[in-house]
Amino acid sequence: MQPTRRQLLTTASAALFFPLLPGCAQVDLREGADYTPTVGQPGKDVVWVPTPDAVVQRMLDLAEVKAGDRVVDLGSGDGKIAIAAAKRGARARGIEYNPDMVALARRNAREAGVQVDFAQGDIFQADFSDADVITLYLLPSLNEQLRPILLKMKPGTRVTSHQFRMGPWTPDRTDEVSGRDAHLWIVPASADGAWTLRAGDGASLQLQLRQQFQMLDGHALAGSQRVPLELASLRGRAIRFDVPGGTAGTLRFEGTVDGGRMSGTVGPLAGGPRVPFTGTRG
Ligand SMILES: C[S@@+](CC[C@H](N)C(=O)[O-])C[C@H]1O[C@@H](n2cnc3c(N)ncnc32)[C@H](O)[C@@H]1O
Known part of the structure; x- marks a missing residue:
């Protein structure tokens, strides 16, 4: 669209007068007009x-x-x-x-x-x-x-x-x-490494997470036994994984990762009460 005569005159006036007004930048209304x-x-x-x-x-x-x-x-x-x-x-x-x-x-x-x-x-x-x-x-x-x-x-x-x-x-x-x-x-949070998780009821769990970009897997340590995590996922800061084989059946952890800290809730996958947990890395 070509500028009208009035627009061109307005541009010329603006160029003449705007430098006199403090804080006003010149705006070229025809900027980009001749370029295809x-x-x-x-x-x-x-x-x-x-x-x-x-x-x-x-x-x-x-x-x-x-x-x-x-x-x-x-x-x-x-x-x-x-x-x-x-x-x-x-x-x-x-x-x-x-x-x-x-x-x-x-x-x-x-x-x-x-x-x-x-x-x-x-x-x-x-x-x-x-x-x-x-x-x-x-x-x-x-x-x-x-x-x-x-x-x-x-x-x-x-x-x-x-x-x-x-x-x-x-x-x-x-x-x-x-x-x-x-x-x-x-963009995934960083979750890679060794974690210690503590639930509100005093129970604790050692976790080893391996991360490649947003892909997550790992295992929990139950004594000397390694229990592979199931359905581990990381979406931004949101983390989720299941730890199978406990006395209450599979436990589902859902929470967020923020630097060296993790927090959320944990409870039986089959249903039942969920309690808060916190985690620290390293
Ligand atoms: C394939 S076009 C895509 C244009 C627009 N993003 C779109 O999708 O319609 C890539 C654009 O990147 C610009 N470009 C190429 N190298 C660049 C660089 N190093 N920094 C900034 N712009 C660059 C090109 O001039 C071109 O306009």
Whole structure:
């Protein structure tokens, strides 16, 4: 859409007068107006190809994006994923290396009537550690490079990627949409290691957990006997596992992991009273 004569005059007036007003930044209303990107054009580490609308929506659905979530699209292109997140009420950001694409994305956000923070920068230098949701459409190799950075984010952070996976960190869920894949990962808490659990009734249990990404297994120690855990799972901070073979039958533990501490409730799988437990690692 071309700007009207009145818009151009308003822009010229703003450029003339806003520098005189303290605290007012100049805003170029025509930013990105003359730039038309080409699908497949080179980018710093990967070309620009936009994610189809249906896949964008499914990625945001998988990540359960809701109002107030901090969503960051890494390599934001024309801004469509971040703009769609902002339309759901998220506090959306995009990081994009190509300054022309940044200008275009800002213009697209203005036209969509949403507030999005598009910044020019390199995704491997940028700080996005406060995000609740990360969205990606990059390459398998770039996802793998990002993996250690993503795994250091707070447990429970949702990561969603169009098409490409993350090497040995298998997705928590994959949906197919119009022949494309939309993947979801939930950043797991660290639960690996030796734990001592104490229940409210004074009983204690030694536990050895082995973790690879969100995959968890391990055993409990009953005297010199190792009892393999059943149905162990870790989703963000939420942990669950069953310890079979006790006098009350199989015991189900459900709780949360927070650094070196674990807490929750434990009770017979068959039903009956559940009591609180706490755990310490090391
Ligand atoms: C495949 S496109 C995806 C665009 C958008 N996320 C989408 O799904 O519609 C990848 C984008 O990443 C940008 N890009 C490539 N390397 C980058 C880097 N190191 N830092 C920031 N952006 C980068 C490209 O310019 C391109 O716009």
